[in-house]
Amino acid sequence: MKVLVLGAGVVGIATAYFLWRDGHDVVVVDRQAGPGRETSYGNAGGLCPSFAGPWAAPGMVAKVLKMSMQPDSPIRFSLGLDPRKIQWIIRWMQQCTPDHFRVNKLRMQRVAHYSLRCLKGIAAEAPLTDFDFHDGGTLQIFRTDAELEIGRLSAKALDEFGVPWKLLGPQELAAVEPAMAHSTVAVAGALHMPADASGDSYKFVNELAAFLAARGVTFQYDTQVQLIRTAGGQVESVLTDRGAMQADSYVVALGSHAPFLVSPLGIRLPVYPLKGYSITVPVIEGQDDGAATAVPRVAIMDEHNKIMMSRLGNRIRAAGMAELTGYGLELDANRQALIERVVKELIPTGLDFGKVEFWAGLRPMTPDGPPILGRTQYPNLFLNSGHGSNGWTQSCGTGKIVADIVHGRTPEIDLDGLTAERFRA
Numbered sequence: 138m139k140v141l142v143l144g145a146g147v148v149g150i151a152t153a154y155f156l157w158r159d160g161h162d163v164v165v166v167d168r169q170a171g172p173g174r175e176t177s178y179g180n181a182g183g184l185c186p187s188f189a190g191p192w193a194a195p196g197m198v199a200k201v202l203k204m205s206m207q208p209d210s211p212i213r214f215s216l217g218l219d220p221r222k223i224q225w226i227i228r229w230m231q232q233c234t235p236d237h238f239r240v241n242k243l244r245m246q247r248v249a250h251y252s253l254r255c256l257k258g259i260a261a262e263a264p265l266t267d268f269d270f271h272d273g274g275t276l277q278i279f280r281t282d283a284e285l286e287i288g289r290l291s292a293k294a295l296d297e298f299g300v301p302w303k304l305l306g307p308q309e310l311a312a313v314e315p316a317m318a319h320s321t322v323a324v325a326g327a328l329h330m331p332a333d334a335s336g337d338s339y340k341f342v343n344e345l346a347a348f349l350a351a352r353g354v355t356f357q358y359d360t361q362v363q364l365i366r367t368a369g370g371q372v373e374s375v376l377t378d379r380g381a382m383q384a385d386s387y388v389v390a391l392g393s394h395a396p397f398l399v400s401p402l403g404i405r406l407p408v409y410p411l412k413g414y415s416i417t418v419p420v421i422e423g424q425d426d427g428a429a430t431a432v433p434r435v436a437i438m439d440e441h442n443k444i445m446m447s448r449l450g451n452r453i454r455a456a457g458m459a460e461l462t463g464y465g466l467e468l469d470a471n472r473q474a475l476i477e478r479v480v481k482e483l484i485p486t487g488l489d490f491g492k493v494e495f496w497a498g499l500r501p502m503t504p505d506g507p508p509i510l511g512r513t514q515y516p517n518l519f520l521n522s523g524h525g526s527n528g529w530t531q532s533c534g535t536g537k538i539v540a541d542i543v544h545g546r547t548p549e550i551d552l553d554g555l556t557a558e559r560f561r562a
């Protein structure tokens with residue numbers, strides 16, 4: 138069967154891999170000049186099933202409102218007149234109850250743990266060796282006693298999800314991450330979640346796309362998808378700025394932009410962008426001598442500033458901020474300064490801040506948290522959308538799930554709460 142995958146981000150490329158593995162004739166199309174050039178380019182690098190959970194959490198509405206009024210807040214919010222955004226916000230607010238949170242978190246945990254196993258499977262099978270993968274877990278650090286108390290409570294909740302964790306006092310941090318001995322931050326405590334990992338999704342996507350291209354998968358870049366055409370109740374072709382493209386089946390993996398292409402077909406995808414920023418800073422050569430290394434290896438989440446950082450080979454990637462302000466990708470120098478300040482506090486030596494790369498991206502958020510996978514009312518059109526702030530973590534599992542559905546096979550995990558069905562209720 139010929140399958141056209143729309144979108145060459147980490148979600149589209151992972152889907153293409155599993156479709157190729159099933160023996161399909163796969164074509165991937167993207168408007169960029171290569172794979173992984175939009176949201177999959179500069180994310181924080183965290184492969185963190187332990188963290189996978191919805192943005193819609195109890196107390197979040199008040200927190201967002203309060204924080205968005207503070208200068209230098211990681212959250213920015215504008216109402217505007219976009220009806221899609223207003224509808225998204227209403228749905229998001231409705232999901233911020235303890236019961237919804239628990240259900241949504243369980244759904245996301247189901248996908249995220251499965252997904253990390255799928256990623257490790259691809260990396261071993263292909264094999265992929267060049268995406269700065271590190272299997273050392275995440276260290277969530279708390280700067281105040283109040284934050285630590287919340288961390289203690291959320292750690293207990295991790296048991297329900299079967300996530301291993303250990304609460305550490307300030308003196309125990311260096312045993313997990315020796316570089317923390319150099320930090321200038323007064324830490325009240327930390328949570329170590331050893332099941333997590335980190336890696337560079339852009340490098341992963343490029344290595345995997347090259348692997349697939351060498352095995353017959355076709356990549357058509359610099360091609361803007363303009364319209365999905367239907368006839369007789371199914372997709373007949375896709376119109377692009379370089380002509381029409383035809384296949385037997387079609388997978389939509391267009392990140393935050395998916396709703397624009399499917400809404401003319403009557404498919405209302407509640408996916409809206411949540412903008413974030415990252416900096417990438419090179420490690421100064423010679424800083425990695427044995428245990429005295431000043432630059433962390435494990436992924437670190439600074440809970441106080443909501444900034445996540447990962448060691449990606451000879452670089453540190455740090456990302457954060459949550460702006461519900463539309464589709465713009467403008468770079469805000471104040472945001473860069475804030476992330477740099479946090480990184481300098483945690484990693485005061487060993488990084489070359491003269492060579493910082495600054496980036497912004499759009500997390501494709503669903504109001505409840507889990508992605509939207511699988512079938513539509515068109516029998517040959519499939520969705521792989523709405524991966525939000527955990528899309529790198531969830532990409533390989535969702536790629537496998539959607540490829541299984543396209544192939545006509547039952548996915549290996551339960552799809553309850555992971556399809557577009559939940560928004561029709």
Ligand SMILES: Cc1cc2nc3c(=O)[nH]c(=O)nc-3n(C[C@H](O)[C@H](O)[C@H](O)COP(=O)(O)OP(=O)(O)OC[C@H]3O[C@@H](n4cnc5c(N)ncnc54)[C@H](O)[C@@H]3O)c2cc1C
Pocket residue numbers: 143144145146147148149166167168169172173174175176177178179180181182183184185360361362363390391392393394395411412413414415445456457497498499500501522523524525526527528529530531
């Ligand atoms: C600041 C930040 C930090 C993050 N940190 C993490 C993290 O630590 N861990 C984690 O798991 N996730 C993280 N994420 C989330 C993760 O990066 C995303 O969920 C994931 O990259 C989404 O992948 P995607 O393939 O769906 O979207 P994209 O990577 O955006 O891919 C969509 C593709 O579709 C193409 N496209 C769109 N419209 C068209 C069109 N009309 N025609 C042709 N092509 C089109 C685009 O060019 C793009 O290549 C972070 C995100 C941000 C912004």
